[in-house]
Amino acid sequence: MLKLQDLEVSFPVRAGLFSKRRCIRAVRQVSLSIPRGQIVGLVGESGCGKSTLARAVIGMQKPTSGQVLFEGEDLYALPPAQFKTARQGMQMVFQDPFSALNPRFEVGRTIAEPMQIRGGYSKTEMEERAVELLLKVGLNESDKNRHPSDFSGGQRQRIGIARAIALNPQLLVLDEPVSALDVSVHAQIMNLLMDLHEELGLTYLFISHNLADVKDISHQVGVMYLGSLMERGQTASVFEQPLHPYTRSLLAAVLSLDDQRPPVITKGDIPSPIEVPLGCPFASRCPQTKPRCLQEQPQLLEWQPGHFAACHFPLVN
Amino acid sequence: MKRVHRSPNLLQKVWQHPQGKLGLVLVCLLVITALAAPLIAPFDPYDVTQRAEKGLSPSLTHLLGTSISTGQDIFSMLVYGTRVSLLVGVVTGLSTMFLGAFMGILAGYGGRLWDTLIMRVVDVMLVIPTLPLTIVLTNLFGKSYGMIIFIFTIFGWVGLARVIRSQVLVLKNSNYIKAAQLAGASKLYVMFQHILPGVSHLLIMSTALTSAGIMVAEAGLSFLGLGDPTAISWGKMLAEAQSGGALLFGHWWWIMAPGIGIFISVFAFMRVGLALEEVFNPRMKRSGALIRLFKSMNSSYIQQIFDDMEERGIPQIEDAMERGTV
Numbered sequence A: 001m002l003k004l005q006d007l008e009v010s011f012p013v014r015a016g017l018f019s020k021r022r023c024i025r026a027v028r029q030v031s032l033s034i035p036r037g038q039i040v041g042l043v044g045e046s047g048c049g050k051s052t053l054a055r056a057v058i059g060m061q062k063p064t065s066g067q068v069l070f071e072g073e074d075l076y077a078l079p080p081a082q083f084k085t086a087r088q089g090m091q092m093v094f095q096d097p098f099s100a101l102n103p104r105f106e107v108g109r110t111i112a113e114p115m116q117i118r119g120g121y122s123k124t125e126m127e128e129r130a131v132e133l134l135l136k137v138g139l140n141e142s143d144k145n146r147h148p149s150d151f152s153g154g155q156r157q158r159i160g161i162a163r164a165i166a167l168n169p170q171l172l173v174l175d176e177p178v179s180a181l182d183v184s185v186h187a188q189i190m191n192l193l194m195d196l197h198e199e200l201g202l203t204y205l206f207i208s209h210n211l212a213d214v215k216d217i218s219h220q221v222g223v224m225y226l227g228s229l230m231e232r233g234q235t236a237s238v239f240e241q242p243l244h245p246y247t248r249s250l251l252a253a254v255l256s257l258d259d260q261r262p263p264v265i266t267k268g269d270i271p272s273p274i275e276v277p278l279g280c281p282f283a284s285r286c287p288q289t290k291p292r293c294l295q296e297q298p299q300l301l302e303w304q305p306g307h308f309a310a311c312h313f314p315l316v317n
Numbered sequence B: 001m002k003r004v005h006r007s008p009n010l011l012q013k014v015w016q017h018p019q020g021k022l023g024l025v026l027v028c029l030l031v032i033t034a035l036a037a038p039l040i041a042p043f044d045p046y047d048v049t050q051r052a053e054k055g056l057s058p059s060l061t062h063l064l065g066t067s068i069s070t071g072q073d074i075f076s077m078l079v080y081g082t083r084v085s086l087l088v089g090v091v092t093g094l095s096t097m098f099l100g101a102f103m104g105i106l107a108g109y110g111g112r113l114w115d116t117l118i119m120r121v122v123d124v125m126l127v128i129p130t131l132p133l134t135i136v137l138t139n140l141f142g143k144s145y146g147m148i149i150f151i152f153t154i155f156g157w158v159g160l161a162r163v164i165r166s167q168v169l170v171l172k173n174s175n176y177i178k179a180a181q182l183a184g185a186s187k188l189y190v191m192f193q194h195i196l197p198g199v200s201h202l203l204i205m206s207t208a209l210t211s212a213g214i215m216v217a218e219a220g221l222s223f224l225g226l227g228d229p230t231a232i233s234w235g236k237m238l239a240e241a242q243s244g245g246a247l248l249f250g251h252w253w254w255i256m257a258p259g260i261g262i263f264i265s266v267f268a269f270m271r272v273g274l275a276l277e278e279v280f281n282p283r284m285k286r287s288g289a290l291i292r293l294f295k296s297m298n299s300s301y302i303q304q305i306f307d308d309m310e311e312r313g314i315p316q317i318e319d320a321m322e323r324g325t326v
């Protein structure tokens, strides 16, 4: 249903007054597909380009090159009117539940807003639907007349989710939807997202830097590093048998790996996205860097059925 | 925690503010005085046949005596002067608000080109000296309050536009606007449903503060003889009192009357404006009331408030809304 082909997003930056113009390649040649009804998780450290990718997917950030294919159509090549309709098929849930709601709007109005914008709904229809959505995300009917300031972070996130599903989108892009929440609320919202997925048959692009969340919710996972997709595959195989040393180091940091291979210790700092080195982006921190890694950027190859990694020397048994 | 009660509206908030209440009462009194001037004033100062003996001292018929130069009833002039002061102040306050809002939103939301263009104009306007230009323009196009309102508006929108622009830039990046755009909202929808309501509190506050500042400025210009020569205004009364020798003859009431009129009207609007400011931005407690009042006599103080808000970041107002204080 959603397909990214060699997606590239770069931002021009000027490092200093007299230095020449450079580019931050926030997303580098990412190819990814999300089948209908599935949840694809995207993990990566802060600043690796996850949000930029999300914005490109929902049509808010024109890619420098590459394509976003939504239902087989190149989103950014569509004429404005069709672009608008196509985009209504996807919605987004934002990380920060505080800036996601207009403090002046009553909750009912916030939830009904997408319907009001699309048009074609009567006032009572919108009200009924808003109440239905409120109940669906675990809030009460009476909450529709309250303002966002009356709600906690978790409740606001529920409101944001209700608004996102108001137009029955096919694809929901969730950019760190639970990262800003307390532990207990965190679990509640994760459960709500899983319930909605099942009930409404939605497709999710679930972005997080929390491996445990991604593991819980996703069918497939993609691992990003400095704008590049390093590994992707079924959640179980990526988490149990990571192919890329980067994925392995991520997992080693969080989960206890119970296999015999020596743990990967990641050394050094993340290079600046402006000066991503030639060769493998991870080469400067990889414990098994070989000369080839410094010269040639590895392609994302299918090392095992359905399991891809961009590494010259993947951890295949 | 859910609060059940609805927060009171803006007017109620200002009313509950101790200084704001006084301001509102005074503003109402001023408006009534201006509207009902013919009923309140015992004489019509515009009517040459209703002039009395020149230079009378206060009495029951002439509460504040009569002017030495023309024999007009000073109390009646004071009452009628409210009209000019309020009219020029409020009309300029409103026109400045409209122009400032339009320019600020266009700069913040109309794209790069408009932004650069408008901000360059703002930079230029800020360095043009207002008073000499006012003298030149009134001499060129005739002295009228229309002219004064025009000039004040042309120079007054600049500060407001800057504040509005920075607030618009903050709003533009908020996720609720992104969500609306995702649902297919047009630029106009976003502007009227999200951006305009998001800056409305700044517009209300600015109107009150600008009106106050303009009343002082209008009095100053009328005193300098740059106002409408046929109208009776407090500034012109002051000028007449000075040239007519009020001090020489010890007619202090002739000077006090318009002075107090100016003071009260500026005080009233300033109080309302500052009460609004505190309602919107409760963390920002300013200096004592008296000091502020003196400062408020200087119209550049309004600019300072705006500059201050720009520096400290207007998002605070959003915070205040979050916390439900607005």
Ligand SMILES: Nc1ncnc2c1ncn2[C@@H]1O[C@H](COP(=O)(O)OP(=O)(O)OP(=O)(O)O)[C@@H](O)[C@H]1O
Residues within 6 Å of the ligand: A011, A012, A024, A026, A044, A045, A046, A047, A048, A049, A050, A051, A052, A053, A209, A273
């Ligand atoms: N509009 C922009 N202009 C210039 N650089 C940008 C812009 N947006 C993002 N970047 C840069 O692109 C890189 C990726 O940013 P992005 O926000 O996508 O990361 P992220 O993975 O979402 O991080 P986080 O986990 O902190 O949300 C960062 O280095 C960021 O500085």
Ligand SMILES: [Mg+2]
Residues within 6 Å of the ligand: A050, A051, A052, A175, A176
């Ligand atoms: Mg992000």
